[in-house]
Amino acid sequence: MRKKIVSLLFAACMLLAAPVCMAEEYNMKAGDNVQIQVMGHEDLSSTYVARTDGKFEYPLIGTVDVTGKTVEGLTQELKERLAEYIVNPLITINITKMGSTRVFVLGEVRHAGLHELTKSHRALDAIGAANGFTDKAAKKKVYLIRNGKEDNIQFLNFNAFLKKGDVSQNPVLQEGDCLYLTSNHKFNFGRDVLPFIESWYFMRRADKKF
Known part of the structure; x- marks a missing residue:
């Protein structure tokens, strides 16, 4: 129990420190x-x-x-x-x-959908915006789809960050990125992610017309 508490406290400290060290890799955008x-x-x-x-x-x-x-x-x-x-x-x-960043958090989270990050823009901030993991979420293999593109998929191991402080597993997210959590590591881009991505881009195009 004590070890678990220490791990959680360590993770919290890393999250609080994240905005300070993200500037080098952060890509600027509107609203900054x-x-x-x-x-x-x-x-x-x-x-x-x-x-x-x-x-x-x-x-x-x-x-x-x-x-x-x-x-x-x-x-x-x-x-x-x-x-x-x-x-x-x-x-x-x-x-x-920083201006807000809109990202998708789908699959085994409590509030799946499009979320807006305003303070810190890292992967676990997006999970927090989605009200956290479900009990079934596989945290060792989380899909990160960069900019909504099927040919730009990375894998994150949240346990490596939460338990060992591996910050590479909690990267800065950019506008349009998507996190997908499974319960069994089965994932189909066309079925599980593409419909959300397409609807979002459609709304963005509509916004630009007005």
Whole structure:
């Protein structure tokens, strides 16, 4: 019993620490609050909010698109673009608030469907949004379908994270990702996932028309 409690406490600490270490692998998107600091240039240092199209306006260089970029990638882009006006600009970028990420959590969870992650965007945050596992859920082999594509499926072992702290088994999720939990490791993409993915993309296309 004591060992189980220690494992749970360890997992909780890892989850609390997750937002701090996710910035390097996180791909930015609409709604993100991006804090930019340029050493020696207060007029270029502020926090910018990416619009619904993933862009914001920045002094001197104009429109900046953050969609799909990491902090490192955006930092390099701004250095190159600002170099036309500033010699060797020193830039620091932080994500102070992340926009929401919509992901599917299907199968052996208590509230299957499309869920919106607003604070932390890792796999187990999505499980929490779905009210947790069912008693039948096989946590050693969880399907992660990246961007809803059948040819981009990974496998996660949640037990390895919960019991051993293997953070690679609790990755950051991106818009449109899907987690599927089985009770017997049987999985059919066309039957179990595709109908949900297709309905979501249909709604996204409809939203863009208005």
